[in-house]
Amino acid sequence: MEKQMDKTNLTCVTISQSPISDFLMGIYILAFILGLAFNLLTLGPIVQQVRSQNVLGVFLLNLSLSDILYILTMPLWINYYHQDHHWSLGSLSCSVAGFFYYSNMYLSIYLLCCISVDRCLAVTYPLRTKAFRSIRYAWVLCLVVCVAVMSAHGLVLFKDNLQDAHDDTQDRCYETYPMPKPVALFNLLRVGIGFLLPLLVLGLCYWRILGQVKQSEGLGEQVKRKVRLLSFGVMGIFSVCFAPYHLLLLTRSLAYYYMGRERYCEFEEIMHFPFSCTLALSSLNSVVDPVLYVLISNGVREDMRLCCCGNRKSQRERDSSVIAVTWKTHTNMK
Template sequence: MMNSTFNASNSSCVVMNPSAGHLLMSIYIIAFVLGLLFSLVTIGPIIQQICRKNILGIYLLSLSVSDLLYILTMPLWIYYLNNNHKWTLGQGLCSMAGFFYYSNQYISIFILCCISIDRCLAITFPLRVQAFRRQRYAWIISGLVYVSVMALHCLVLYLDKLEDPLDDNDQSCYETFPMTERIAMFNLIRVGVGFFVPLVILTICYCLISNKVQQSTGVDMQGKRKVRLLSIGVIGIFSFCFAPYHILLMIRSIIFFSVGEQQSCFFEQAMYIPFTCSLGLSSLNSMVDPVLYVLASNGVREDMRLFCWKNKQRQMTGSPLVGSKWKTRVINLS
């Protein structure tokens, strides 16, 4: 995998800054606590929407499952950073933690694209696409995203012989410097396919949604403002969480091809702290996903209020609620 000049350890190429590790650990702790809390709080209303034949609920559940899988590996990364980048938990856990990190990142990106495309088609071509907007299709699409992303990462691990991601000397987990030619090429491909293409799709979809809603006479000013702010929020948060990581990853890969493996160590050292910070930002998507698409929805937000109100009534009366307060409603996806 690596040139023999640098085979001794990562420290011969990049000296890991402890302050960067502490910053990243702090971000992981915040993302773990809030991400787990938000996911658990919103999972009930999401399932409620699926029971009501809501297609958006299926995509939200797909996001939540992916986020939870990654969130549950965060304590491993926190332990690793607190242990001064020394992984003592074994090869299997290191491989699993890395696998779920990268899988979650791109599952989240492509599920966000699916949600954006679905919303765009539902608003701009409501009659033409009605026959194709079915729950079973949403399940199939979500399943294909999971299978494709995970299969691709398994293939990459196999081709690059990363059965043992641990460095033999310093026991760092997935922090091998410098990168190899194959990994650099793969990085450029996944930046293009996994970030820039989805960003273009998101931008086009929400521009179409915004234009359609603004032209509509059946939507009041408050509704139009909500759609516009949601569109800006989706693209803004997408860029905030994923753009820094992918842009720096692209720059690192281009520099590697430009100056070669040995000379790239100087650049890797200079980019270590910024790239570490970008890793922290990318992990925040597990905290942002439920807030962005669940709390922004009137239907799901009302469900959460009903859940809280129902529990409060049970505590006051000691009996379950029945009746008209818990009637079924149809959520408006636009």
Template sequence: MMNATSNTSNSSCVIMTQPAGHLLMSIYIIAFILGLFFNLVTIGPIIQQICRKNIWGIYLLSLSVSDLLYILTMPVWIYYFNNNHKWSLGQGLCSLVGFVYYSNMYISIFLLCCISIDRCLAITFPLRVQAFRRQRYAWIICGMVYILVMALHCLVLYLDKLTDPLDDSEQTCYETFPMTERIAMFNLIRVGIGFLLPLVIMSVCYWLIPTKVQQSRGVGDQCKRKVKLLSMGVIGIFSFCFAPYHILLMVRSIAYFSVGEKQSCNFEQAMYLPFTCSLALSSLNSVVDPVLYVLASNGVREDMRLFYLKIKQRELRRSPLVDSKWVREDKENQLGLKPTLGLVK
């Protein structure tokens, strides 16, 4: 059941949904555990790719850092939802986690867009773009994405004078209803630039990549199917994670201009549960990012196998219980006298 109260005379609309709190907690707990695990597991091999001058590794590392920052805010939101949407951690922490949460959502989106463009150019125009695919340029692009998104977020907060996102009357954090006219307009711009534009760019890139690979005679049918499935998977999961939130955000903003601020409270009550669930759904992108972009890469996958094989070999050398036969075989592997498991394709 939804328990909502409104005070239209004060231009406020208070919405409380206890069932949504339990559902949101479940989604965030799953995203936190799996996202933290997958990103930490893959960050070592990604750094190895950067050391080998792999430009794609820079984008993947920047994406992992963004996802980890995004993930580290989740325990605070889990506590918030478990406390029935009552914020008791202070205004400063509310401002900080909200800023990190929403900023890194769009940092992730634009980095995914950069990865798609880089991969598309490298496959479709390999010789023409070779001079521009430098590590220095990749670092600059990633830095510009971080700075641009955070600067725009700060500008919006400043223009709307949202220095206090904590609602004093209801003690809610970043949940003030209804929205203002300026915020509604900004939301429409955010949907267009922050979601629709990257979606179109990524769709074009992942349409060109399979088309180019399909025309190549030196690529096997199995590899062509893999490229096609990966392209469809990236667009599908990107849409699954981000489309519901941005569609409902657009609907809420259009409804605000249609019915006005005073009459929008009832609509906000009806949209609150699906909207907050769609926002939580977007957090699952931090789980699938390393799976799609890291594990799907042959180079990174091989680095992961070598990385954790070295760790296992070090543990075997340090263990006093290791049989002399294992020690002897390990030395033979290092000398190249026997093939090591996992290194032979």
């Protein structure tokens, strides 16, 4: 995403051979193996939930497909770090890999928000929101999120020269320093709209959910424990996978605006390794997503057991998630 970088810019940060590349490569290999295995393992049961007109299943399916598309680009990043930050596959592949990387990150963030808001409405306003919380509503919401996120990143990709999307002189992919002013501004928007706003929505949703569940006398302790697990699990994904990356991204962008050239380059030199680690850490959300949302979902767990056993009941009720159980309990109490 860099435009017309002069030769002095290329020496702002020196990236040399080091064990750091092997460490980053190890994170991506782990994320690739576990992420692909978990997402493929749970894809069938999730599709079964969608066929059962399960609203949560629609969100999970879109989340899983987004993760799989990103995971398929991971071998490119593994090769990049294996060659000590040298991209030998051309600028087009660098741009495509970057597009799927960042699109997946914000698709995951906003789909997690959709799931959280849907669960919050199901728990706090079960009767009022039952009419429009339909399978069609879930598909439309997912479509809006996908179009918005991919259009934003596609516009950035289209506006940029693909040849400048990575540093052809040193064969880097999205690692040219210093960052151009438009990129610094775009980064600030990503932090605000792509992370802080969803984080605020998540915090409010799970605050309401936990408060409602705590007040309910009709729920067993096991159900309450699973609801708390879901709430803290989602916030944990944000804290571990997304927060460090966006915190350093914000710091780097502000440093660009408020530091002089020499101090800024020194700062970027120091931040390069931590920032690369947080970027790699964000890839682990593709591993955690299916574990969190599928393994605590009664309906999907049961579908997985039935698939493994090779038989299926013709008629049975499916609880889409633990919080869906909460919604049904509240409905019956009215």
